[in-house]
Amino acid sequence: MIPDLPPARILVVDDEPDLEALITQKFRRQLRDGQVTFLFAHDGHEALDLLAAHRDVDMVVSDINMPGMDGLTLLAKLQESDDRPSTIIVSAYGDMANIRTAMNRGAFDFLTKPIDFTDLETTIARTLRHVGVLREGRQRQMLAERAHASLARYFSPNLAERLAGDASGLELGGERREVASLFTDIAGFTGLVESLDPGQLAEILNGYFAAMTDIVFAHEGTVAKIVGDALHVLFGAPGDQPDHAARAVDCALALDTASEVFRARWQERGIAIGATRIGVHAGPAIVGNFGGGRYFDYTAYGDTINTSARLENANKALGTRICVSQSVVIRAERFRGRPVGDLVLRGKQSALRAFEPLTEEEYDAAMLDRYLDAFAKLEAGEAGAMPAFAALVGLRPDDALAAFHLKRLLNGASGTRIEVR
Template sequence: MSATSNRRKVAAAIGIGLLTAVLAAFCAYFRVFDELESRTWDWRLRRIANEVPPDPRIKIIAIDQSSLEFAASDEVGIRWLWPRDIYEPILLFLQQAGAKAVAFDILFTESNQHVETDLNFAKVVSETLPVVSAVELSNSGIPESASTLEAFARKQQRDNSKFHLALPESTSSSFDKVTLPFPELMTASKLLGSVTGRPDSDGVFRHTSLGGRYGDVSILNLPLALAAAAGELSPEELLVLQSELEANGGKLPVRFLGGEQTFPTFSFMAVFTSFNRVQEGMLPNVPLEEFRDALVFVGMTAPGLKDLRPTPLESDFPGVEFNATVLDNVLNNRFIVRAPPWLNSLITSMLVLFVAIAVVLVKTLRVGLVGFFLLISGYVLSVFYAAHHGYWIELFVPMIAMTLALLGGLAAQYYFEGRQKSFIRGAFGHFVSPHVIDQIVADPDRLSLGGERRELTIFFSDIAGFTSVSEHLAPEELVTLLNEYLTALTNIILESGGTLDKYEGDAIIAFWNAPLEVEGHALKGVSAAISCQEKLIELKQYFQEKFKVFPATRIGLNSGTVTVGNFGSASRFDYTMIGDATNLAARLEGVNKVFGTSILISGATYKQLEGQIECRRVGDVRVVGKSEVITIYEPLTTQHDRSLIEIFHSALEHFEQQRFEQAKELFSGIAHDAVAKKYLARIEEERIQLVIGAAWEPTWNLTSK
């Protein structure tokens, strides 16, 4: 409503926004809503999962339910756990197909009862394509023998040095225990890879690490080890991954490309029998070309083998498929980049500040809510767009923060509106009608209190001979008379849409067209003046019987541009007007004494009536303190004899044309009229017998107020 009020609102909005931003930063720092934020990320991932095709080089050979059933059939007769030599045909088939490398997502731990088959399997591993064997890092369990651990440490140090695969402590977690392949297989494997995975706090696998540490040696996770074994992971690329890991808080968000079997997946027994068919000179069930230049995972997908993990896409997602997804992210640089905390905090702060300021300053609640939901929708679309391009920008905390900012902004708006309404009702309660107050309260922006130039119709009234009236009454009676008199006239003014400026003793000062614009303000003002006079005539007998006096009233009205606004102090409200138009209205009230009239209006007011109220032109006057000539009019009430008005106007025309004899004759015919009587007196006083053509003007030069 005012600049000061808006500044207070903006200050309150900034305070709400900053408080909300600090609260959001606190929640982010202490990870209060991490689990819920992760759920929103899962929602986004499910909607972008199938947008990018998987790397065609990555293949999966799955020990699925059909493979277990086929192996356990009477034809084969092998139950789980399978002897290790069953994996030999797989390696030989992949070698024939020209695969680049294979990783076993299976723990081949201590040698089983088939020692000879273990040794044969290790021999095939060493003689065929590069093989990565799985190890498990943990913090509990039965430790390996000292000799095995020593052999493991030597191998890892040698491999890490040879292939530049060592991980710094800052990017790899340390573990107290390592579960290794049986010694011969560990030696035969080109590299070892960790299958240790850590879910988020809610048990869902969304992230991966680069690997882990046991003692002084580091070990890559299985997908990275497979990439390295295939020659697809350079030292420089590993350094980039380490930088990304550190930037993402020690874990890399995985971009899932789809659900189970997103990557080409072949049943273990289908590949097994394909090798046998090739050996027998028949076409394989699985074409050799499927594995040319492939990076292959061999892993378990059968539900009974319990290598299933909850992921954002599925609650039972094969672990081998998860590792294939990680490998795809490594080969194609597809890991999700999570926005750093400072960026999320900056985004949240900007959003909540915008919401708070907009809601506090908005004109209507509907506009504010529509704008809020548009902003929310825009932000959701933005984070989806970012997710599509591999960026994880926080959604949950900003949404909650924006909602809190909205609620805080609405509370502040309610508070300011309440204060504003109370101020308006308190400030204008005695100045305008309840209907006008309701209009202002409904739309406070229509109200300008800071001062503005506006055209008003101004009303001044005074009791004729008030000094004499007051002398005939006791103080208590005088107060009662004034209260009843002022109440009667004020009610008429307020009901017509006028604004009461003030009382000055028995005088009433009012105006129309402020604080709210009033269409036809001149008409309403003059109509109210006529109604006031008619109301007093109606109350004449009452006043005379009760007080023995009658408060005859004179009214002056003028329309003109003035400055209107709150001209009070910081502690006192005074909505009033200042300007020459105000002074003229006051002068016209006094001019009534000269002509014996009860209402006089200026030419400016008369012009705006556009003939809707019948008036008679009283003449031209020059009031005290003004040099310009003002034409004044008297609105006709029910007390006027309208048949005499035409005679008066004819007489006035003769007078102004210096045809004094004709004027005198006509004025004499209506001498009971106060204005006509005044003109007759002037004709006599000025001795109209002067020579026609002498310097003379019809204007009344008034010398008193």
């Protein structure tokens, strides 16, 4: 919605001493109703000074023949300015040559002297309608630019561009939507901060979030929040994304790859940055702009959001870097990954089946089949689960999830239900 526009401001430039009183009397109703306001100058120089002090002048009504700076010179200078107020030129009835010159130089309309005040009122009204169209256009452009600047903090550039055209997208309030929520966090970063000087910390975080948000925006995700070294991303909000779960999984894998490259680059400089842990869950949430008149925050609330944050934290115990819920797997087409187990997350009573998404490079089909066979034995409570996981760890010692299950079995645990605190 376009806000109400302020009264139109008109600058009258004429050296006749009685003109100010006559115009004020003729337009007293419009002045009283707040439709217009007037400024008065006696020559072009004074007019330019007033225009410099009042950048909101919408219209100039100027005589041509004035001492100092005449109306044609003033008109030329007005056309050189960025604001270019609409101009009505006033001249003697027989001075058509100057009137034509004025129209060629960009005057919107003209009046002849002696001034017919009914004609003046009609001409000003016609010009104000034109000014109104221009002002509304400028107002829309300003709102769109402001909306785009705000939206660009959260959304991919193409989505921000689309949403900026509708300023109602910035209004306070929420709605219930089906979303995929993604949380990231850098392992051990709080402790690392204590050993870094401010310049290094700024360089690390700025570089890290530049890389992470570029990936999020490439997948058309919404950055809901950045807190410390943690990132919260939404898919399926504010616009509909039927493939929001698949986008979230693809984004998680891309974030994982980029963060590992980032870690390796800093490792070469002698700074050990922890792995980025990622949790993803899909379901209903209340999303929107929440806050007050001076500040708002585009964010999301609900169990879906809390669960994704706890899945991120579960990676710490599991040894994994990405953990997604079964609700994500069900919604995502062509999911490639392996089951982690049935997690009882902090604050929950019931278990949630979780999965670790995999790229083709990370796990070939033969190794994935061996893991699925070992997990099936674990799920069935078979004694063969322990040697199956032991064989996996022997073939791939860096398989943290297989090592996690083997350790559980060696410590007397069984089944796939895992308490995560």
